[in-house]
Amino acid sequence: MxxxxxxxxxxxxxxxxxxxxxxxxxxxxxxxxxxxxxxxxxxxxxxxxxxxxxxxxxxxxxxxxxxxxxxxxxxxxxxxxxxxxxxxxxxxxxxxxxxxxxxxxxxxxxxxxxxxxxxxxxxxxxxxxxxxxxxxxxxxxxxxxxxxxxxxxxxxxxxxxxxxxxxxxxxxxxxxxxxxxxxxxxxxxxxxxxxxxxxxxxxxLSRDPLVTRRATTGAVSDLVRAVGYTGAFDGAEHLALVTGSPAGADDVPVYVHRECPAGDVPGWLRCACRPGLDTALTAITAEGCGVVVHLKPNRFRAGESGEEEFLSAVAAVIVQDLGVRSVRLPAGQEAHRAAFELRGVPAGRFGG
CATH class of the missing domain: 3.90.870.10 (DHBP synthase)
Structure with a gap:
């Protein structure tokens, strides 16, 4: 690709x-x-x-x-x-x-x-x-x-x-x-x-840290590891699900997954959008290197103005913290691109 x-x-x-x-x-x-x-x-x-x-x-x-x-x-x-x-x-x-x-x-x-x-x-x-x-x-x-x-x-x-x-x-x-x-x-x-x-x-959004990395990480599977982050202003808990070695890499496939209200971390057993998360994990595993950013939107009420813009910036900060130099976003996630560019992470999209 x-x-x-x-x-x-x-x-x-x-x-x-x-x-x-x-x-x-x-x-x-x-x-x-x-x-x-x-x-x-x-x-x-x-x-x-x-x-x-x-x-x-x-x-x-x-x-x-x-x-x-x-x-x-x-x-x-x-x-x-x-x-x-x-x-x-x-x-x-x-x-x-x-x-x-x-x-x-x-x-x-x-x-x-x-x-x-x-x-x-x-x-x-x-x-x-x-x-x-x-x-x-x-x-x-x-x-x-x-x-x-x-x-x-x-x-x-x-x-x-x-x-x-x-x-x-x-x-x-x-x-x-x-x-x-x-x-x-x-x-x-x-x-x-x-x-x-x-x-x-x-x-x-272009300058503030927005999140801090938690000290503990864990393995989701043999190929996927989890890195935890805490929101700087709201204490919301986010996860980066990582395969391969994205640090210092270019064109890293990144999926941004926003947890639905029924979701629970880290199992997501009740998450109504679990299929979308599973699809993203399968895709980055197949690529051999990639990141799924799992966001928990605690800070805003549902539908609050600016919610999506803020969460996109959080995703960009997390990916930047992992050392990713540039990313590829899948079809349907182009809206996150502006936040990545704002944080200095060039963002392209999948395709030939």
């Missing part, structure tokens, strides 16, 4: 300019791919009065600070009653160093205090004028929300994972949120870097 390589998909918009801006204490425009809406975002730990005033002037005026759940608990920030859109906590003001709490200076101090490692719950009064928002621990790889994206931006820029953000309003209709054309124009007019939630997802 031969392999046919085709050009990789175009790279997502680079997020380097946005990271540089956030690291320098400047605001950026964050585009929510699904809303569609846009937000002004800045690292909370370094936010200034001037940046906060800029956010207030061009937004709805509702300022939020994205925080890790552990920080919300440590600072005694319980959920806001009736909150639905975000994981909003009770509003706060800094307990000292402010006046009414509403000015840009006061809200900048409150935001910076929320981000500070040494702050305690006693450093805030409740209610106030800043809304702390609890973001998911895995960031955009767990939930593709604005709070997660804002915190991921701050973290990737070398700041603490706490970000001040506010929704941008329309240029011509200030009572409505800005749409995509207005967001692009606003960023250009003000010389701001722009980045989308999807860009951040792609950035993390």
């Amino acid at each position: 031969s392999v046919r390589l085709t050009p990789a998909r175009p790279a997502a918009a680079p997020i380097g300019p946005a990271l540089a801006a956030v690291a320098a204490g400047e605001p950026v425009v964050l585009v929510d791919d699904h809303a569609p809406a846009g937000f002004l975002v800045a690292a909370a730990e370094t936010v200034t009065t001037a940046v906060t005033a800029f956010l207030v002037r061009h937004s709805s005026g509702l300022l939020c600070v994205s925080l890790p759940g552990a920080e919300c608990d440590r600072l005694d920030l319980p959920p806001m009653p009736g909150a639905s859109r975000f994981e909003a906590c009770v509003t706060v003001d800094a307990a000292t160093g402010i006046t009414t709490g509403i000015s840009a200076h006061d809200r900048a101090r409150t935001a910076a205090l929320l981000a500070a490692a040494g702050s305690t719950g006693h450093d805030f009064t409740r209610p106030g004028h800043v809304i702390p928002v609890r973001h998911a621990a895995g960031g955009v790889l767990h939930r593709r929300g604005v709070a997660e994206a804002a915190a991921d931006l701050a973290r990737a820029a070398g700041r603490r994972p706490a970000a001040l953000f506010a929704a941008l309003v329309g240029l011509s209709r200030p009572t409505e949120l800005a749409g995509p054309p207005e967001l692009a124009r606003f960023a250009e007019d003000h010389g701001l870097a722009a980045v989308s939630v999807g860009d951040l997802v792609t950035h993390r």
Whole structure:
């Protein structure tokens, strides 16, 4: 068999300019791919009065600070009653160093205090004028929300994972949120870097480890050995079923098998898609060298947006960890190709 390589998909918009801006204490425009809406975002730990005033002037005026759940608990920030859109906590003001709490200076101090490692719950009064928002621990790889994206931006820029953000309003209709054309124009007019939630997802899928190899491995049969992996964010247990010596090899046949809800590892005795797994194992055994990646999708609810993209990236990381240099994907699994290419593993397909 031969392999046919085709050009990789175009790279997502680079997020380097946005990271540089956030690291320098400047605001950026964050585009929510699904809303569609846009937000002004800045690292909370370094936010200034001037940046906060800029956010207030061009937004709805509702300022939020994205925080890790552990920080919300440590600072005694319980959920806001009736909150639905975000994981909003009770509003706060800094307990000292402010006046009414509403000015840009006061809200900048409150935001910076929320981000500070040494702050305690006693450093805030409740209610106030800043809304702390609890973001998911895995960031955009767990939930593709604005709070997660804002915190991921701050973290990737070398700041603490706490970000001040506010929704941008329309240029011509200030009572409505800005749409995509207005967001692009606003960023250009003000010389701001722009980045989308999807860009951040792609950035993390291309760089984050996603899984760790477990210490123990085992034999499935005389010809197939199993290598176990654990998800970095969800603890999901995945397996690579390996034949031959794929390390350092090119054009290695790889099958990606997503466990159905009835499956159980390692026996798969109740798995409704067991025949597909058996077919893949038979194929790589016949080839003499290959990998079947058995994925257990615990992290997302069934049908959650981004599930398949994430699992494809997990498969690519596992294959990369095994030392495979390039892969061949069977017919029907072309959708995984983009993830392999994103991780730097050239992916072709079976065929003459």
